Amino acid sequence: MGESFRVAAVRAAYVLMDREATTSKVEQLIGSAAAEGARLIVFPEVFVPGTPIWIDAVPIWDGDEAWFARLVDQAVVVPSPTTDRIGTAARKAGAYVVLGVDEREPHGTTIYNTILYFGPDGQLIDKHRKLMPTGSERTVWGMGDGSMLNVVPTELGRIGGLICWENYMPLARFHLYAQGVQVWLAPTLARGDGWIATMRHIAREGRVWVVGVNPCVRVDQIPADFPDRDRVWRVMDEDEAEWVEPGNSVICNPNGEIVAGPLRYEEGILTAEVDLTRVAETRRLFDPTGHYHRPDVFQLTVDTRPRHAVTLVRRMQPPNH
Numbered sequence: 001m002g003e004s005f006r007v008a009a010v011r012a013a014y015v016l017m018d019r020e021a022t023t024s025k026v027e028q029l030i031g032s033a034a035a036e037g038a039r040l041i042v043f044p045e046v047f048v049p050g051t052p053i054w055i056d057a058v059p060i061w062d063g064d065e066a067w068f069a070r071l072v073d074q075a076v077v078v079p080s081p082t083t084d085r086i087g088t089a090a091r092k093a094g095a096y097v098v099l100g101v102d103e104r105e106p107h108g109t110t111i112y113n114t115i116l117y118f119g120p121d122g123q124l125i126d127k128h129r130k131l132m133p134t135g136s137e138r139t140v141w142g143m144g145d146g147s148m149l150n151v152v153p154t155e156l157g158r159i160g161g162l163i164c165w166e167n168y169m170p171l172a173r174f175h176l177y178a179q180g181v182q183v184w185l186a187p188t189l190a191r192g193d194g195w196i197a198t199m200r201h202i203a204r205e206g207r208v209w210v211v212g213v214n215p216c217v218r219v220d221q222i223p224a225d226f227p228d229r230d231r232v233w234r235v236m237d238e239d240e241a242e243w244v245e246p247g248n249s250v251i252c253n254p255n256g257e258i259v260a261g262p263l264r265y266e267e268g269i270l271t272a273e274v275d276l277t278r279v280a281e282t283r284r285l286f287d288p289t290g291h292y293h294r295p296d297v298f299q300l301t302v303d304t305r306p307r308h309a310v311t312l313v314r315r316m317q318p319p320n321h
Contacts, residue, residue: 009260
């Protein structure tokens with residue numbers, strides 16, 4: 001099953017809609033996590049350049065155009081100098097790095113909620129775009145497709161996962177289970193004990209290690225010069241009025257037991273020792289796509305074709321005579 005290794009869930013504050021400043025913070029945090037012995041370092045959902053927090057602050061079409069334009073300007077193109085910097089930091093750390101970003105195409109304006117996977121050699125080895133943005137998220141993020149719904153084989157084990165409420169999609173989970181995922185990564189913005197219960201359930205259902213990681217941002221960390229700063233954020237819970245993102249990070253073992261966290265209301269790095277032998281041990285009694293599956297009763301079809309905006313059909317050249 002391979003050697004055990006240390007995983008780190010990095011809970012930190014982004015610099016809202018500032019790609020360069022947040023990327024600099026990511027570089028520092030990768031170094032800090034590596035100094036704690038982490039070989040797999042996981043960051044929150046859309047950490048670079050941060051969550052478009054205005055989506056629940058103002059009605060749709062009520063003056064959010066400037067904020068969206070700023071998001072387009074600060075979004076991450078893949079590949080780009082930003083991804084080169086993250087790759088370099090991963091290489092210096094000798095660790096796998098998984099980072100959530102707001103992504104756009106080089107000449108596009110649609111934003112995708114994306115996870116990037118970097119290897120310890122600094123190479124970008126895979127990415128996943130969120131399949132279905134939730135609620136008001138659909139005003140800023142497009143939808144991914146089945147071509148980016150992969151488990152990533154690494155020397156540490158098979159890593160993969162879903163973003164935030166994608167984790168509630170049973171068939172998406174089943175597809176990743178069927179690919180042999182062993183370490184499940186769940187970058188998220190979800191709050192509360194209900195989300196912790198979800199992380200524990202996935203760990204026990206998939207017999208996987210689960211790393212759930214959130215950002216942790218106070219209202220006073222919204223940059224002072226942010227446009228219409230007094231309108232960009234609406235208090236969601238009076239008990240958490242000082243928090244944009246209170247955090248809710250946790251690490252669970254394959255039996256669904258919490259081994260680190262939950263960590264809330266403070267920045268920090270959660271770590272845990274991952275032993276993949278536990279995956280095999282717990283699957284003795286329950287393997288969701290193996291001996292506890294009934295393929296004679298249930299079948300899942302997954303379309304993994306990429307969905308491009310344009311498909312070019314080229315004219316065939318006439319044969320030479």
